[in-house]
Amino acid sequence: MASILFYILAFVLLAATLLCVTCRNPVHAVIYLVKGFFALALMFYLLGAPLIAAWEVIVYVGAIMVLFLFIIMVLELAPREQPQGPGWKRWVPGLMLAAAVIFCSLLIIFQDPSAASGNPAHFVGPRAFGEALFGRFGLAVEVVSFQLLFAAVGAYYLGRYQPREQDKEETS
Amino acid sequence: MIVPFGHVLAIAVILFVLGLTCTVVRRQLIMILIGVEIMLNAAALVLVGASAHWQQVDGQLFVVLLMAVTASEVAVALAMVFYLRHRQGSAVADDFNRMHG
Known part of the structure; x- marks a missing residue:
């Protein structure tokens, strides 16, 4: 059960990182990386490091990536937005990755009560x-x-x- | 340990190579720094996996130190990007390939 979740999250992490590397717009790249770091935090939790998982979200997602976004916006590094609205195809990868992360976190909470109470395999x-x-x-x-x-x-x-x-x- | 340690290592290697590719291929300074972030997170994944494999807390402690290193690195690097943009008017790595002799 937990191992299947781990592999799903690993796939989400690698896919989000690949999209981040190949994305031309720096803002989109940072947002994809944020999504990947959420998956990485859940992987840390599954590996028995809940404190590291919390700090991954707080420090990386909450501070460092927001700092990147702040610098990108201050320096206006992102290209101008195209005048036409975002086509629905551009929503698909982000929505799928977000759905996978939400699905996995809900599954951890509801299906595995021992994990929700803070007792995964080797809990520190x-x-x-x-x-x-x-x-x-x-x-x-x-x-x-x-x-x-x-x-x-x-x-x-x-x-x-x-x-x-x-x-x-x-x-x- | 819920998964074999080798699989964690494989995921971390793929993540590290993605970050390395981002660092080498991309030309914007921001994307180079993001590649460095990805590589540091691959290292953190290896450390947490090793901590779970050997049932020791040391790997997780080292991840905390790694986060502090990353935070200081990002602070200085982004300040340098800001400085370069204001002094030279550019944030692309190709514009900084000449030295004042």
Whole structure:
């Protein structure tokens, strides 16, 4: 049962990624990748990592992909929309992938009550996770926190406001 | 373990190759970064699969560190795309193939 779901989700993930790679419009590519990451989060859950599945949705889908969309829209990287309305053929792949992900998640919740209560094959609870993360891997957490700080400082440095040369001349 | 570990590895390899293809083939800087994201997710899939295979929590912990690495990489890379677009007026990789000697 769970293995069949896993293969369906793997197919959804690979199909969505293939559509993302081949799509010409960056906005469509990012949305397809979001759909693939939802399938990947369900696969993580089936492999016994519910916390990672939640963070996949929160961090990847909620933060990183939205950041990509934000940059695409700010820089206007997407080509202009064609004047004619979207034909129904363009809806088919997205709708099928979304239907597969929704079907699999509903099946996990309703057909497999042990999985819904948080007990798949090898379940890693938050307590064991946190103890291992802040016990044995405490130094790694410190190093990663430094890295995040450096990345924030670097991004701030790159994005700081600099008036252009002609703007300076105009104001002076 | 609900599926054989080899199948997880096969899925991850296909995902990684798709990301590599996206990185190599596409010319827009945004799509190159998306290819890097796909490759990092293939690595995360391998780590979670290995964690389930050997019944150890270490693989999942490493995925958390990988997410932090990805977040910092995306922050700096997107800031650089923004910077390049404002300085050079382009976000296509082919426009940046010359150095000021």
